[in-house]
Amino acid sequence: MPRPFYARRLSRAIVVTVALAALCTVSPPTIAAPAEAVPVPGDQxxxxxxxxxxxxxxxxxxxxxxxxxxxxxxxxxxxxxxxxxxxxxxxxxxxxxxxxxxxxxxxxxxxxxxxxxxxxxxxxxxxxxxxxxxxxxxxxxxxxxxxxxxxxxxxxxxxxxxxxxxxxxxxxxxxxxxxxxxxxxxxxxxxxxxxxxxxxxxxxxxxxxxxxxxxxxxxxxxxxxxxxxxxxxxxNLRDAYASEVGDRLPTKPISALATDYPDSGVDVAKFSAGITPSALSTFGFYFGGVHYVGNCRTRQGEYPFCGQMLLPSYSTAKSAFAGTTMLRLAKRYGPAVAQERLSGRIPETAGNTAWSGVTLDQTLDMATGNYTSHGYETDEAGPTMADFFAAEPHADKMRLALSFPRKAGPGSQWVYHTSDTFLATRAMNNYLQDKAGSDTDIFDMLRDDVLEPVGVGPDSLVSSRTDNNPGGAPFGGYGMFWTQDSVARFAKFLNNDHGAVNGTQILDPALLTATMQRDPEDRGMTTTGAKPMKYQNGFWGQEFTSADNPAYTSPFYAPFMSGYGGITVAMMPNGATYYYFSDNNEFSWSSAVAEATKLAPMPGAAVGAR
Incomplete structure (x- = not known):
């Protein structure tokens, strides 16, 4: 069962389990006056x-x-x-x-x-x-x-x-x-x-x-x-909140980027270019140890709690939950977990030959070979997926996820299905229970092993589940939540810290390298659509060349997380991350890559090019 959120760490540098053990074993005092709470930083x-x-x-x-x-x-x-x-x-x-x-x-x-x-x-x-x-x-x-x-x-x-x-x-x-x-x-x-x-x-x-x-x-x-x-x-609530506020990434308004790098020629207005202003919830840019934040618009002015605006993950969860969980399982139990077969981990596949031979890695790559149409997101917008999204009971969601027929060999054709991520998440859950006990839960493992140590805030430590119940199965492919600090911190963990926390590697390094498009021999599946990209372990990868910008003298890839309606978290190979949350079906972030290049060149980019 999920832990109460007052069990947050008192300091990110202190191992979380120490605080949890104290909270679980010591009864709260009933007579003695409580100790003076740690003040929230800056609160006076x-x-x-x-x-x-x-x-x-x-x-x-x-x-x-x-x-x-x-x-x-x-x-x-x-x-x-x-x-x-x-x-x-x-x-x-x-x-x-x-x-x-x-x-x-x-x-x-x-x-x-x-x-x-x-x-x-x-x-x-x-x-x-x-x-x-x-x-x-x-x-x-x-x-x-x-x-x-x-x-x-x-x-x-x-x-x-x-x-x-x-x-x-x-x-x-x-x-x-x-x-x-x-x-x-x-x-x-x-x-x-x-x-x-x-x-x-x-x-x-x-x-x-x-x-x-x-x-x-x-x-x-x-x-x-x-x-x-x-x-x-x-x-504990007071102390944990003080620690949470104190541990947040240093922030500045997005306008400060130009003053912090006055000789770069960076144009901060281009970071939200291509997004309808009324559809933009918020955006931000992480670079050089600073989180540059945009505002949080409403129809009545600025949202009064911009840092606390709750933001939906949608399909960024395919990366942050399902893909990252596989990387964590591979670090805990070995990279062979990626080759686990769904038929051996999901009992409901019994008698369904369409799922024989399909591995966890192929499922996270959207390459099960099971689909109705291989047109770009044709299935995702079709009636089976509509019923899948509407289904609340776990049994109904599972039945619909397994209903696509075999059309190609596993690993040979990319077809986008949120239901595939649901299946992969369930397979990983059952794998974990086999390894660590029947009372374990795959999202709880991600929370305890990754999200909390990374410093992701309490608002992002819960996943939506089937049956509208905290005891249901996590959705996997959607249903997480972000705040500005949480999404920037998580992207920093992947892009700048390379899957390590305080020097301890918590994600499989080789699989993470491939996932982040840093292994030219392993780019993942090629997507369909007007502009084919790469898709690996729940993460997208977009190639940029001189055709996109003359400054890009050598091609490079930027991995990114993407979400329904207009959500992007783009992690660039020069250490910059740009994110935005919007809801007008606009996916426009190439201008942010160009501006980031002015701050530090991408691999192979011409230094000083404008």
């Missing part, structure tokens, strides 16, 4: 509290009503915020959600909004602790609500004082709705006033998403219950 509000507020005033939160969305700045920590006089610890429950609130459809070709549950928030019941001016949820990442339409995630927020709020403290939190049995994420914020025993009404709104096919605004104001009292593991 120094404002006077003289905030000129016109939206979501104390009066509006006490006796008002939500008639529409308001500027998202009303949910943000203001420049003159004073330190909070009250400390929140306990549980916050929002009431009346199933019948309250406003809803506006912006894009819905499939009629999702016709379902009543889709037009309202799911149950919201949040345990929170406070550390200085930071509010930390006891549970981070995806939470299954049982709601017909939505699951939920709540991120860390802030608490502060304003003169206009009287004797109460103001709080604001980011949250996200996650489509049940899918990967769309709709980001919002909520705010309220509180004192030692009570809260005002809760104002909430959703004004942005990363979702190609369902876009909406949602808003409301509802009463809430505040149950003050100790939260299990409160001090």
């Amino acid at each position: 509000l120094t404002g006077s509290g003289a905030v000129n507020r016109t939206e979501l005033t104390a009066g509006q939160l006490t006796e008002g009503a939500a008639t529409d969305t308001v500027p998202d700045s009303a949910f943000a920590l203001p420049a003159r915020a004073a330190p909070p006089t009250h400390s929140f610890e306990g549980t916050l429950t929002l009431n009346g959600l199933s019948t309250t609130g406003g809803f506006r459809v912006l894009k819905d070709p499939h009629g999702y909004a016709d379902t009543a549950a889709t037009r309202h928030l799911p149950p919201v019941d949040i345990a929170l602790v406070q550390s200085g001016s930071h509010l930390v949820p006891a549970k981070r990442g995806l939470q299954y609500t049982g709601n017909q339409a939505w699951n939920l995630a709540v991120g860390p927020g802030r608490a502060w004082n304003e003169d206009g709020d009287g004797e109460r403290t103001r709080a604001s939190l980011p949250f996200a709705l996650v489509e049940r049995n899918a990967n769309c994420v709709h980001n919002g914020a909520l705010t309220f006033l509180f004192d030692a025993t009570s809260v005002s009404e809760i104002r909430y709104q959703i004004t942005t998403e990363t979702c190609e096919y369902f876009q909406l605004d949602m808003w409301g104001q509802v009463p809430a219950d505040y149950r003050p009292g100790p939260v299990d593991g409160a001090e």
